[in-house]
Amino acid sequence: MDESESTAPQQAIVLTIRPSSGSTFTTAISTDSTVLQLKEKLATADLPAASIRLVYSGRVLKDDDQLSVYSIMEGHTLHMVKSATNRANEQAVQTVRPNANSNAGGPDGFDEQAMMRSFLENPAIRDMMSNPEMLRRVMMSNPQTREVMENNPEVAQMLNDPAFLRQSLDMARNPKLMKQALRNNDRALSNMEMIPGGFNHLRRMYHNVQEPMEASRSAPQPSTDDLNERFAARLNADTRPNAGTLNNTALPNPWAPPPRSNNATGSMGGFPGMPGMGGNGGGMGFNPFAGNPFAALGGPGAGAGAGAAGAGSNAASGAQAFQNPFAALMGGQGVGGQGVGGQGMGGQSMGGGNQAGSPFGFPPMGNNPEMFQQMMQFNQMMRQMEQQQQPHTSQPSSQLPPSMPSFANMFGGFPPVAHPSSATTPTASSASAAATTAATPAVPTQPPEERFEMQLASLRDMGFSDNSRNLRALLASGGDVESAIEFLLRM
């Protein structure tokens, strides 16, 4: 220590700088320079002097002090840390950056998701989002949203729930959760549709919840030939039945791999029988949250942003998404509807890590054991149905892909099921209404008792003696013993 005082004031020393990320480097500086001078020396374009923190010997160095105050000597190492307090300044830079990305980030939807994520990660946005009051005000400031909310108390309720808003945004930040939720949503909806009466239920939901939201989202669109054609194309309907004659060609399969780039999660978007459903992306088919008011809470670049909101990566519906009045809520930027739309599903996971979620995306459902039990009954019903259908497997089904993995397993465990696509497609509707033949490929399956024989045995070994409950748990968990145990314990 005495040594430092005895050294000449002008003496230059070599210091090692250890940044919080990256490798260390050295710099030479005289001991009588101030900390601020050292910082200026270290500053780069990315890291201005103002946001550098230097830590030495357990202390943060103060700008005005000379280095000699801290008795820093030749060869010593300083920690260089990026300061967190200056985030507010960085945010301006950050909000511009995604814009640039969006131009390059192009056709694939994941870029958009990443972009949206980075936007949501932005501390300022996060602060704002975590303030439900603010969020609400933003939404309420839009006359169309207000109208929807006034006409639909359920929707208003949803938007008024701060917990829901927060969850949605958390969800949008987590790409894995989001993807999972979207997938579950797809499955759940497709399964619902096959349950007797389920289709009608979905239709009701659509009319009550989604339609008003969609309607407010896009300017009223008359059903034009052009539009119909576009939807038909999206549903793989390439032939047009002749008016007045019976349409006896097989109906198009909306789930077949589309000729154009339609990303996997978009599958539910083009649900048959639901013409004009708009934003064919993100698997948001019937998710009442799909017409998603948050779709526009900010986000980079109106172009890509709005595209994400409506359409995932589907350029065709991008055009429609542009008309989204919500997209203008915050500087004309959209936060992919995909993200938030999926929320309803993934928000709650059922016992055993089994994201059974709710087909309608209503968060409370996931928490409601009764509801879940009902689902399980549906589930069983469907299995029966499917077994009855097995004799009919010979029905021609050339248009349907042999397996539809994304529709299997609504609750994780049940086998790929036959898919009665008995609905009419929007364009083919008039003539084909009579010909609602269902092409139903049923995949032969073993009964669950056989499929889960081993798992059942191990559950029995573990002391779960009730076979039917075990079976139920296994079905719910998709055969995963650990999740099944968790499920059993919660039941």
Place this chain on the structure above:
Amino acid sequence: MTDHSTLLLKKQLKELTKRPVEGFSAGLVDDNNIFEWEIMIMGPHDTLYEGGFFRAIMTFPTEYPLMPPKMRFTTDIYHPNVYPNGEVCISILHPPGEDKYGYEQASERWSPVHTVETILISVISMLSSPNDESPANIEAAKEWRENYPSYKKKVQRIARRSAEEM
């Protein structure tokens, strides 16, 4: 004995000044007292504490290295294994031989091979993965276990505040 501990601590201090370990910086509170160290822990990346600067005082007993030092955060910190007064509760800082918590194995407790560096590395890893078996701050442990989002928010706020206070 005191000479031995002084020498050992001086050696460690010199080493840490020249070649510091990522995540913390160590120095003396008072240059004339080698038994009291000032520690600055920089919130580790990818944890809730990221961006925070946590100051702590480490006090060494004269019996060091036979007995462990004590470490106390002087910055506010909210963590299941840190007492509300800032004292850090990790098994390697518990004196050997006496098993007052009843479940720790001798190998988990203090041993003379530990240095300031190994202690601080343990503390840093404790920050990112709390051990809720022996919570020092019961409220924090409960919140961590039962209401993680709220715990997360609180910790992040504290980390932010700690950076602003610098």
